[in-house]
Amino acid sequence: MGDQLRAAGLLPVTEPYTALGYVHVGGGGGEIVAHSVFSVTGPDAIVDWVVLELRSVSTPTQVIRSYSMLLQRDGDLVRPDGVTRVPLSGLSGSYYMAVRHRNHLGAMTAAPVALSAIPVSVDFTTNTLATYGTDARKTVATKRVLWSGNxxxxxxxxxxxxxxxxxxxxxxxxxxxxxxxxxxxxxxxxxxxxxxxxxxxxxxxxxxxxxxxxxxxxxxxxxxxxx
Ligand SMILES: [Ca+2]
Ligand SMILES: [Ca+2]
Ligand SMILES: [Ca+2]
The missing domain is CATH 1.10.1330 (Type 1 dockerin domain)
Structure with missing residues (x-):
């Protein structure tokens, strides 16, 4: 993925979703990027802010926690410090996971993801990860991506x-x-x-x-x- 917005110095230091009308829950919202994160270049350069949602297993319309995260060019989601992964402390059990972006259509795992003491990897770019619904993602070469244009x-x-x-x-x-x-x-x-x-x-x-x-x-x- 490209990082032209970062390179042009246009990425906002505060997550943009609250201002767009997205209602964060469970403590998410208002995240501020750590100093110097936007100066990183290469595969870990930041593409943009995204939202990660953990949704209820019994009621998948219900978001339990939302996080403003940063998307790296190589596809990793990291916290606003630019390094660490999703903070799941205090959470246990299973959740549906959804990723959303300000001008792409979001997607959600087809099955709940069980959290454990061992870090869990969820890769939305692979065909092996099933997503909720039909054609939730676009195929580009060997990768699955979110649909752009929203x-x-x-x-x-x-x-x-x-x-x-x-x-x-x-x-x-x-x-x-x-x-x-x-x-x-x-x-x-x-x-x-x-x-x-x-x-x-x-x-x-x-x-x-x-x-x-x-x-x-x-x-x-x-x-x-x-x-
Ligand atoms: Ca353009
Ligand atoms: Ca990375
Ligand atoms: Ca639209």
């Missing part, structure tokens, strides 16, 4: 129609001249997370939405697979 924060990707994810991109660039580009921003309309908002041309932010809807039927929708 510029409007809801539970679906839409290219046309009410609440679609494409129009905000046009609005963000001014709404009139489609070739206009907004450079150097940290915003949900930057679908490909290269720090620029583009509506047309190479590396625009509009095409990935249609592509993730199948590429041919603009009225298609893709729904987030979370209970």
């Amino acid at each position: 510029a409007v924060r809801d539970n679906r990707l839409r290219y046309t129609g009410a609440g679609n994810d494409r129009d905000p991109i046009l609005v963000r660039i001014g709404g009139v001249v489609p070739t206009h580009v907004v450079f150097g921003v940290y915003t949900r309309e930057d679908v490909n997370m290269d720090s620029n908002v583009k509506y047309t041309g190479a590396f625009n932010d509009r095409d990935p939405i249609l592509e993730n809807l199948g590429g041919t039927v603009p009225t298609a929708q893709r729904f987030e697979q979370l209970p």
Whole structure:
């Protein structure tokens, strides 16, 4: 994964999800990144903030704990200190685990994950990890990834129609001249997370939405697979 937002100095030092309307539970929220974490380069460079949720086994719609975490380029999730893994002290038993991102569709494990004194590894990038629902993740080469394009924060990707994810991109660039580009921003309309908002041309932010809807039927929708 790319770290253009980090390299451009655009990643916020405080987790962005509370401000976007995400309601943290169980003590999560308001996390602040440790000094110098954003200066790390290479495979451990930070891509962006994400949310990790532990959900109830009996009621998987219920989030027991949420954590603002940092995603590294190699796919690891680390705490805002840039090093340590998920803090599970004080927790026992099993939980569904869900990962969410501000402009991607989230995904959740199909089965609860049993916590133990020995660290547990959960790898959402592998085919061997089953996720809840149908087609919860996209396949890119040998990896599974979250679906991008959720510029409007809801539970679906839409290219046309009410609440679609494409129009905000046009609005963000001014709404009139489609070739206009907004450079150097940290915003949900930057679908490909290269720090620029583009509506047309190479590396625009509009095409990935249609592509993730199948590429041919603009009225298609893709729904987030979370209970
Ligand atoms: Ca790593
Ligand atoms: Ca959406
Ligand atoms: Ca972009």
